[in-house]
Amino acid sequence: MPRPQDAKTIPSYRILPKLLRDPLEAIEEIGRLSAGEIVRLGIGTFRPYLVTRPEHVQHVLNNAENYRREGLLWKPLSRLIGEPSGADPAWPLKKGTYKALFSGPNIASFTDDVARAIVEAVDDLGRRAVGRPVDAADEMTRLVYRAITQLLVGDKITLDEADDLGRVMATATTSSFRSRMLLPFTPFWLPLPGDRAFHRAVQAVDDLIFPIVRESRRGGADGGDIVSRLIRARDENGRGLDEQTIRDGAVALFVAATETSVTILTFLWMVLDARPDIAARLYEEIDQVVGTDHPARSHLSELRYAKMVTQEVLRLFSPGWMLPRTVVADDVIDGVRIRKGSIIVVSPYLTNRLPDVWPDPEVFDPERFAPGQSRDRFAFLTFGGGPHQCIGSFFFTIETQLIMAAMLSRYQPVIHGSPSIKPQLWLTLKPRERIQFLLRPRHAASNV
Template sequence: MSLDAGTRSVREAKTLSISHLPGLLRNPLRAFEAIGREADGEIARVNLGPFRPYLITHPEHLQHVLRDNVVNYRREGMMWKPLSRLTGEGSDADPSWPVKRKVFQTLLSGPSTMAIADEMTATIAEAIDDLAARVRPGRPVDAFAEMTRVVYRTIIRVLVGDRISLSGIDELGRVLVTATTSSFRSRMLMPFVPLSIPLPGDRAFNRCVEAVDDLIFPIVAKARREGAEGRDVVSMMIRARDDAGRGVDDQAVRDGVVGLFVASTDTTVSALSFLWAALDSHPEIRARLYDEIDSVVGTDAPGFDHLPKLVYTKKFLHEVLRMYSVAWITPRTVAADDVIDGIRVRAGSTVIISPFLTHRLPDVWPEPGVFDPERFAPGETRHRFAYMAFGGGPNQCAGRVFFFLEAPLILATLLSRFRPVLQNTSPVEPRVDITLKPREPVLLHLRRVER
């Protein structure tokens, strides 16, 4: 597929039927799948009445949007408008971005990654110990609730150090879960509605933003008073300066912490909730995963040194994110008219990028409905924008590095102690929020491993 418009006449994108609109309101994900099948990898306009976004799913088209002409496709509108009320402005419009970027680059460098993993290892072990103490025979646990608790405790220690209590972490987790589920569905499905017009969930969302402020701002103020000498993100952001020697204010520190927190927790929690359905349906995959963790970790505490040896675990997690595509939609706003593969894309329009649909293109992923970790075996090749679990290009999600540290460590720590058995009698289905989350509780019976 060529993107050279010079060899063909410029034409308009095909328009998909407005008949999908009622389905989007009833069952957004199922209707979205139908839209993807109708588009079949081509650039299309989705007729949703007053809102007619372009749908772009093919890897070569995505490369144009996310890398080759990335400055023309801005993170504005739709999802970004409500999200900015929680995490602050995105990098396209944030004057403090140079400082944040410097901190994030330092945080995700090799030496820092090792230190982060050591901190994660200790916190994960404590969180699984806490879970083990609460497990009662015959009583299943809610995977989403428990994974939220473990992941949030793990990441908040990296972000703010020991400046928050466990109860404070759990409270932050509660309000952020509410914030990212309360109004995003209505705001994302109706992005043309101004923020001044209330929609369902807005009031709860605003209360959650206030609660986040009440938790984070005192931490930032305390760090400034007492000296920001630690390796946590709050300390690093307070110390950091841009090229002109300017630092950032408390709002920028707060936004950086919350933004990184959301990026490094939401996908991990959802993936660690959905994966039990995949293991339950594929006993041969479950056996390989358990065997690898038993042989690599054994009776040791899982740590950074084990990660390179957890090869099948990493392949399995990649396939979980392909199949469930937690970050299911990432829209962009078109700054100036453009042409992609002979299709005119008009300024001011919204472009919808959907990892969920890209991961289901049969010519990109043969038998896309089959769960197969071997898709990610060494030597397997595909277009660099075929796998979009964390986006692509210069704005790739910073949560990717955190995911492949924390998710294998959490999985290895949990499975070295327990053999979880899924208790749900009906399929585990996703529901639409800023990321996909289980529609119903994922109930696990935790059977202790006898050593």
């Protein structure tokens, strides 16, 4: 057996200038230079490993004990949602609660409620966006939060409070994260751009969520929402979760259940505007399946092309562009020595674009996800994999299909101006420019 080799290093002069000027351009250049190999990135004294091949990614994500979600790169996120699962002693209890919430029977029971909330939110959007451009990210945040709020906190929050929560969460996830992640060794006492806005947003989140937790405890917490479920959760010794942990668990699920949806929907309207051929086929399917009805759970199995389009948007614009892990013990991956104490980075953005796995990877082609297509499980990495795979991925698909059906059965979103579809890096992938659209009624009888 050949002896393990050290990973090749991409030197800092090939990375740092672009990383400082345009982080996404730097990531794409790193992808080209690595060509699927395991490499180390020379970023000063910070030299993380990068893995992109599906088989290498599988090794990392399936060995969660040795590749933990903890360390410097997770600290910015922990200030919003609490400790990551690798460092959170309450994680097994929270994970079981999340799984129960997103189990098949529960999803079936609340899908129609979510569908009704989506229809009401689209009605409200239609009254404001027909005939004048509105901010796509703001409106998708409002729509998604109204759809998800009933599931996460039940009737413990008003629509106005849900809108407020969406706004402050959006601020929290786009304020200081990029500077903190690009400068991971910077101590928190040293201010960076966006820190002040981030702290204000986290305080606003606390002001909304902690009262819900306290009121739920006083009221008996007998609901099916995530706050009530976390309050009722008990470990094998009968111990429950404290107030801070319940708050963190609820906020973490809000972020997981909304960030991906808002990002994908914002990019979706741009794709449909640029690709009328794909839009026409999507409209045809929705007209045949939904018609003049409101979308409901019964329509989902027939919205096949809508699901394919959603998956292709997820491939090209994977919101979670980087999944860092801390290496606990020395390891070898495909003959390459991985040293303990290092950071290893999995990049869904790069894995989802490997040219030998995804031919013409920059081309938007929903047929990649047509029934009968097969590929390595870890080649499509948007929802991660292994023990920490995103629990809400199934719900995300349902939610997005319903939103697409509710919007496109009545309206044609028209992009205002000519914004670039090129994304940029924040905590998640975001549009590079402000995206605006207006809604053009598709039928004379559309509700406005």
